[in-house]
Amino acid sequence: MESVDVVVVGAGLAGLTTAVDLVARGHRVLVLEARDRVGGRTTGQLLSDGHTVEMGGQWFGPTQTEVLALAELHGLKTYPQYDEGDQQLVWDGKVNRTSSDEPRLSPQAAVEVGRLKGELEAMAARLDLQRPWAAPESEEWDRITFRSWLDAASENGEALAFWRLFAPAIFAAEAHEMSLLHFLFYIASGGGIDMLLGTKDGAQDCRLVGGSHLISEALAESLGDRVRLCSPVHTIEHDADGATVRYDGGTVRAGRVVVTLPPALAGRLRYAPAMPALRDQLTQQVPMGSVIKINVLYDRPFWRADGLKGSTMSFEDPLSVAVDNTPQHSEHGVIAAFFEGTHARRVGVLTLEERRAIALDCLQKFFGPQAAEPLEYHEKDWAAEEYSRGCYGGRLGTGVWTAFGPQLSEPLGVIHWAGAETSAVWNGYMDGAVRSGHRAADEVHHALSPETN
Ligand SMILES: Cc1cc2nc3c(=O)[nH]c(=O)nc-3n(C[C@H](O)[C@H](O)[C@H](O)COP(=O)(O)OP(=O)(O)OC[C@H]3O[C@@H](n4cnc5c(N)ncnc54)[C@H](O)[C@@H]3O)c2cc1C
Numbered sequence: 486m487e488s489v490d491v492v493v494v495g496a497g498l499a500g501l502t503t504a505v506d507l508v509a510r511g512h513r514v515l516v517l518e519a520r521d522r523v524g525g526r527t528t529g530q531l532l533s534d535g536h537t538v539e540m541g542g543q544w545f546g547p548t549q550t551e552v553l554a555l556a557e558l559h560g561l562k563t564y565p566q567y568d569e570g571d572q573q574l575v576w577d578g579k580v581n582r583t584s585s586d587e588p589r590l591s592p593q594a595a596v597e598v599g600r601l602k603g604e605l606e607a608m609a610a611r612l613d614l615q616r617p618w619a620a621p622e623s624e625e626w627d628r629i630t631f632r633s634w635l636d637a638a639s640e641n642g643e644a645l646a647f648w649r650l651f652a653p654a655i656f657a658a659e660a661h662e663m664s665l666l667h668f669l670f671y672i673a674s675g676g677g678i679d680m681l682l683g684t685k686d687g688a689q690d691c692r693l694v695g696g697s698h699l700i701s702e703a704l705a706e707s708l709g710d711r712v713r714l715c716s717p718v719h720t721i722e723h724d725a726d727g728a729t730v731r732y733d734g735g736t737v738r739a740g741r742v743v744v745t746l747p748p749a750l751a752g753r754l755r756y757a758p759a760m761p762a763l764r765d766q767l768t769q770q771v772p773m774g775s776v777i778k779i780n781v782l783y784d785r786p787f788w789r790a791d792g793l794k795g796s797t798m799s800f801e802d803p804l805s806v807a808v809d810n811t812p813q814h815s816e817h818g819v820i821a822a823f824f825e826g827t828h829a830r831r832v833g834v835l836t837l838e839e840r841r842a843i844a845l846d847c848l849q850k851f852f853g854p855q856a857a858e859p860l861e862y863h864e865k866d867w868a869a870e871e872y873s874r875g876c877y878g879g880r881l882g883t884g885v886w887t888a889f890g891p892q893l894s895e896p897l898g899v900i901h902w903a904g905a906e907t908s909a910v911w912n913g914y915m916d917g918a919v920r921s922g923h924r925a926a927d928e929v930h931h932a933l934s935p936e937t938n
Pocket of ligand 1: 494496497499500518519520522526540541542543562716717718719778867873878904905916918
């Protein structure tokens with residue numbers, strides 16, 4: 486039987502980072518990837534004009550230092566997200582423009598949004614990111630959903646609509662689908678609400694020339710034939726000395742295994758012996774968000790000529806967020822937009838033609854009649870992807886952090902866990918995935934080379 490020191494399950498950013506770190510420390514590594522490509526939740530779509538747009542994760546912010554360092558190491562360049570002109574907020578049937586960075590709300594609602602933001606950030610600051618379940622208030626915050634907290638905290642309908650939109654925009658899940666504690670952990674993990682929402686100097690600051698999936702492709706190239714595609718893992722038989730990993734196409738023995746799948750998918754693997762109850766029950770309770778991302782190619786970025794930056798949020802349309810996603814140096818224009826949470830589930834059952842028609846109706850409402858005539862329409866329903874089953878990531882509902890928090894990343898015997906969902910910092914983001922890979926590689930290296938401890 487083939488034998489290596491470490492098998493890494495999954496060739497997304499977390500798995501590839503783990504593998505590269507371990508190879509650099511002299512370990513024999515095999516990465517098993519189910520898809521016929523690397524990159525996982527990052528992937529590119531080639532347009533007919535020769536440019537590529539991102540169908541998965543795409544933006545980087547200045548505090549996402551680990552993923553940016555990897556990009557730089559491989560000679561990949563960033564460029565700023567287009568951010569000139571007015572942004573728009575759709576509310577009560579009207580498309581409202583504003584030149585400010587803040588969404589255009591009525592003055593009372595703006596004050597109320599600010600008050601709630603202050604309260605949320607003050608609560609979030611009380612959490613230890615390594616142990617969010619351990620704050621004195623954690624149990625209380627884990628007992629209610631973010632939505633229940635909002636409804637009790639304010640009576641301003643417009644401010645509440647803003648926060649209810651914020652949840653799907655960040656999590657691809659509704660405010661009632663996550664605990665307050667999870668919401669607080671997540672905003673703290675990303676460095677605050679302004680950071681999560683922001684363009685310049687925020688989480689949407691810049692993109693990678695050619696697309697974010699190029700980082701994974703560069704890492705995979707450096708690993709060569711240590712990455713095996715089209716190799717879905719189905720069984721991990723483990724004992725005190727190591728593990729036998731069975732996948733479609735073969736079997737391999739290793740001293741350690743690093744599983745980098747989101748918890749919902751990690752729970753679908755067969756472990757022999759079976760996982761302890763707490764670990765399995767955790768994986769039963771970290772569902773993925775629902776998102777269909779679209780990229781629409783136009784002859785030119787006509788909204789720019791109208792003084793619009795493209796960024797549009799809607800409190801009432803199936804497409805709740807739209808942005809200018811034109812690749813650098815393209816003569817054409819691209820709008821990326823998202824069906825998120827409930828909207829994604831509703832339109833996900835329609836035909837592509839029906840969904841396209843709904844999307845173009847929304848874009849016409851946001852940007853005028855020219856939006857009805859695209860050159861190309863591309864979409865990806867991440868919940869329908871067999872090896873993701875949803876995005877942007879896994880979320881924790883009421884009671885999950887406080888009952889099962891440590892089980893997210895604590896190694897079990899020879900099995901270690903990585904992936905964006907396991908990161909204390911930038912949880913759910915590409916940077917979190919990379920950080921989790923570094924952490925898992927450290928764990929495994931110290932386990933395999935005890936003299937380094
Ligand atoms: C539409 C969308 C927009 C996003 N926007 C952003 C953004 O702007 N900025 C940002 O930072 N993040 C964003 N994200 C999130 C980001 O893409 C992810 O957090 C990150 O890519 C996760 O990396 P990972 O390695 O942890 O997991 P994954 O990328 O999910 O990697 C897991 C890998 O395991 C493989 N796999 C699954 N099952 C098996 C199996 N049985 N055997 C072997 N292999 C298996 C999968 O194919 C995959 O390659 C977005 C995601 C999506 C989908």
